Amino acid sequence: MPIDPVLGWARRNLPAIVATIRRFVECESPTDSPPDVRRFLELLAATFEGEAATRFTKEGGLTAKFRPPGRRRTGQWLALGHGDTVWPVGTIRTMPYRRARGRLWGPGVLDMKSGLAFLIFAMRALVELDIPAPRDIVLLVNPDEESGSKASRATTESLAKQSDAVIVLEPGTGLDGRAKTARKGIGAYKLRVRGVASHAGVDFEKGSSAVVELARQIEVITGFTDLKRGITVNPGVVSGGTRSNVIAAEASAEIDIRVPRLADAKTLERKFRALKPFDKRCSLELSGGLNRPPMERARRGVALFRTAQKLARELGADLSESSTGGGSDGNFTAALGVPTLDGLGAVGEGAHAAHESILIDRIADRVALLARLFAVSYTS
Numbered sequence: 451m452p453i454d455p456v457l458g459w460a461r462r463n464l465p466a467i468v469a470t471i472r473r474f475v476e477c478e479s480p481t482d483s484p485p486d487v488r489r490f491l492e493l494l495a496a497t498f499e500g501e502a503a504t505r506f507t508k509e510g511g512l513t514a515k516f517r518p519p520g521r522r523r524t525g526q527w528l529a530l531g532h533g534d535t536v537w538p539v540g541t542i543r544t545m546p547y548r549r550a551r552g553r554l555w556g557p558g559v560l561d562m563k564s565g566l567a568f569l570i571f572a573m574r575a576l577v578e579l580d581i582p583a584p585r586d587i588v589l590l591v592n593p594d595e596e597s598g599s600k601a602s603r604a605t606t607e608s609l610a611k612q613s614d615a616v617i618v619l620e621p622g623t624g625l626d627g628r629a630k631t632a633r634k635g636i637g638a639y640k641l642r643v644r645g646v647a648s649h650a651g652v653d654f655e656k657g658s659s660a661v662v663e664l665a666r667q668i669e670v671i672t673g674f675t676d677l678k679r680g681i682t683v684n685p686g687v688v689s690g691g692t693r694s695n696v697i698a699a700e701a702s703a704e705i706d707i708r709v710p711r712l713a714d715a716k717t718l719e720r721k722f723r724a725l726k727p728f729d730k731r732c733s734l735e736l737s738g739g740l741n742r743p744p745m746e747r748a749r750r751g752v753a754l755f756r757t758a759q760k761l762a763r764e765l766g767a768d769l770s771e772s773s774t775g776g777g778s779d780g781n782f783t784a785a786l787g788v789p790t791l792d793g794l795g796a797v798g799e800g801a802h803a804a805h806e807s808i809l810i811d812r813i814a815d816r817v818a819l820l821a822r823l824f825a826v827s828y829t830s
């Protein structure tokens with residue numbers, strides 16, 4: 451069987467793709483340092499200078515509109531990514547970019563600077579091989595995904611509403627790079643308890659311990675977890691009290707929740723709001739809620755996955771499906787009912803960890819898959 455021309459192109463261009471990934475990784479861009487994120491997005495924009503119409507969003511993200519070859523224009527696809535990483539500036543000194551054991555290593559290489567490089571080269575392949583694609587491709591690169599996408603959410607949602615489908619450039623699942631058709635919704639609650647302070651020796655009975663009250667509440671909250679249904683509730687941070695000889699006046703817990711369905715989030719919300727103090731002299735104050743709605747496995751998203759799977763097979767690669775408890779900006783777009791396929795970025799492991807790396811021999815087929823997917827006349 452002759453090799454697919456796009457795959458052949460991607461293989462020939464592998465050195466350039468790797469060099470681009472290296473430049474992206476070495477331009478550090480932690481979420482909490484907007485000037486560094488900006489510097490990276492400027493590097494990104496410079497990389498496809500003349501190939502796309504770029505614009506910075508008011509929250510500090512970047513959009514780029516690519517017009518692939520072909521005369522018929524019917525709508526657009528959104529390619530979604532983020533330019534920020536979890537790695538502080540200076541990480542590159544202790545965890546430098548390197549190429550070893552068939553992989554590229556470095557901070558942000560998997561999550562998700564390679565995915566951004568893949569998109570650029572997929573668009574270039576279409577242009578250089580003059581392969582027509584029926585839609586424009588709008589790339590949105592957010593600056594704050596790793597901190598919950600609070601500022602960029604509105605832009606993501608408004609661009610998604612104008613798009614026929616969304617491709618998320620986040621890494622695939624596992625070392626076989628499975629696509630993601632479902633992601634759990636994520637929420638965060640904070641429970642504050644106010645008690646009555648007193649001297650633990652002199653006036654023990656006059657006090658009402660916020661710490662003890664919180665401990666009892668945590669028992670209740672922990673019971674909200676329902677592993678069979680994929681609902682998890684984790685009181686991950688607790689604090690309270692001032693000294694061991696003082697009955698604690700204040701205590702609080704930060705609680706992470708993950709839900710596969712929106713209905714589960716509503717049920718949990720009711721349960722949290724119904725919490726009552728065991729000790730009547732204590733009071734509870736609850737804040738927070740769902741931050742990212744779940745990406746529920748939906749018919750049109752699955753249809754998009756099947757299309758991608760078929761194209762991958764033609765490229766000699768396997769693409770299977772997965773679901774995850776981690777969130778992405780795809781949660782927002784899927785919740786709007788826009789067909790969303792996530793995890794089409796790099797194949798590797800160790801996101802947010804010291805062994806973050808991508809497989810070099812899976813670069814070409816992923817670039818080719820993106821190009822082929824954009825060229826297909828997808829109808830939902």
Ligand SMILES: [Zn+2]
Binds near residue numbers: 532561562595620
């Ligand atoms: Zn990511």
